[in-house]
Amino acid sequence: MDLRKLMGAIEAILFVSGEPVGIDEIAKTLNISKEVVLNCFNIMKKDYESDSRGIMISMVGEKLLLKTKPNFFSYIEKLFKPKVSSQLSKAALETLAIIMFKQPITRTEIEDIRGVNVEKALKSLQEKKLICEKGRLQSPGRPILFITTDECLDYFGLESIDEVNFYRDK
């Protein structure tokens, strides 16, 4: 295989992997020496310098990876920030809703209902003091139980948790 095709293969490999890929792994996969991989890397690095390229190749330790060029960061932020933010808000709202109506509840139980990891959402809800930890469940692993705080009830204009139960059954 000529150098150009090897460069294509390396680009494809690095593209698919979200993580850095070891130079030795690449060499083994393409049946070439590490020196040839480094050779490709040097040429690619130059090629990526073109203005028409939005990504670049870099080496961390003995690994290679592709990443976006920093000068395009503002567009990425503009396009994706609203999406990330709305995802975050949705996750937080859903998690809070589940805790509100199912408290006290463990993280696993919440994840079972939402179907996704809620670690981040729990953290941000705790930071905003909308939920807090309240003891542990007497079961294997003794998982932490979460409940809503008084501030949270207050925010939603609720006098006590009984009021939540009252509305839930309606």
Next chain:
Amino acid sequence: MDLRKLMGAIEAILFVSGEPVGIDEIAKTLNISKEVVLNCFNIMKKDYESDSRGIMISMVGEKLLLKTKPNFFSYIEKLFKPKVSSQLSKAALETLAIIMFKQPITRTEIEDIRGVNVEKALKSLQEKKLICEKGRLQSPGRPILFITTDECLDYFGLESIDEVNFYRDK
């Protein structure tokens, strides 16, 4: 911004996203018209044809995305051993073909064309999110209407449904 820089920005955006990004979203983010985005797309498509590139740009519906070139499949397979999703059954493919060109369509109409029960095929297509329900027909029994999803074009790597006709007529 000149075309070359715009191309760089588009590459960066698509690289970050992983998933297809709407042409309108790209245009809005870069403050350019959809025509200019398409213009960039066409030039990029050519650029990516170079042997030294391992990825390509393609259009699905009104969206753009980056993917690896098929000729590097063997290396990616060797290195990452990706889970290759099971292929659709012949029954599912025939059912999907009918929905693609006759949507929105009811189950009975599909069965009339295929001459067999399509319940199972519909269910597996829905599970794979290639089709979805879209309202009901205003007729006795109010049967459910089915349409294809955006993911469907992506799944087959089709720019549009018309592309299938193009291949069929060849």
Next chain:
Amino acid sequence: MALNVKLDAFEGPFDLLFHLIEKNQIDIYDIPIAELTEQYIAYLYEIEEKQLDLASEFLVMASTLLCIKSQMLLPQKKDNSVQLELAASEDDDPRGELVNKLIEYKKYKDIAAVLQLKEKNQSKVFKRPPQDLSYLCNNEEFSLTGVTFADLKSCYLSILKKKNRDKRIHPVSKDPFPLIKKVREVYNILLTYKKNVYFSQLLKKTRKTKLEIIVTFLAILELEKMNKILASQERPFEDIIVEIKGGS
């Protein structure tokens, strides 16, 4: 006639008919219906002998073929005008409907073949996993502004609904008012008051649901049975007076 193909290989009666048509190089616009019917039915017999489950659709097609065959054997109705007769014989070909359906089916069979090819090609290309962009927003950066308790409740209900749809099972909600808990609660209230308490007072604290009212009543009956309290009523439908035993 070699009929050693399994029925599983066919997607339905149309598919099987096409197989026979192609094998015999039949002109689809001029199908020798008697011959085709014979082959089709012979095929079904063979399948049956192998004791495979024969889908009813295949039998329906057999009867359709037989019906067309018999129609073609019958003399056509004669019209007075020769021209009309000629025109009619074109339109009234009993095979017409079947041919149209076969052509329609063939169209989608071909499209399915294109799709299969495309699917195969796509299985060799890969997307990139979406980059984790959570760094774009701080963790606290979500907003509950304008979110009301009603929003929270409808959010909760829609999550439950989605979950039920996904799993197609119903969640068994845990009893919100276990009787034993209520018994303790009522007894504690009585202990603190240390005097007669009206049943309505036990419910006063907050607005109660029907279920909670019932459970509270059951708690009183339970405490009575446990000989812990004395319940009395001056008249039917009057408020129940609850008195703790051994209290002042």
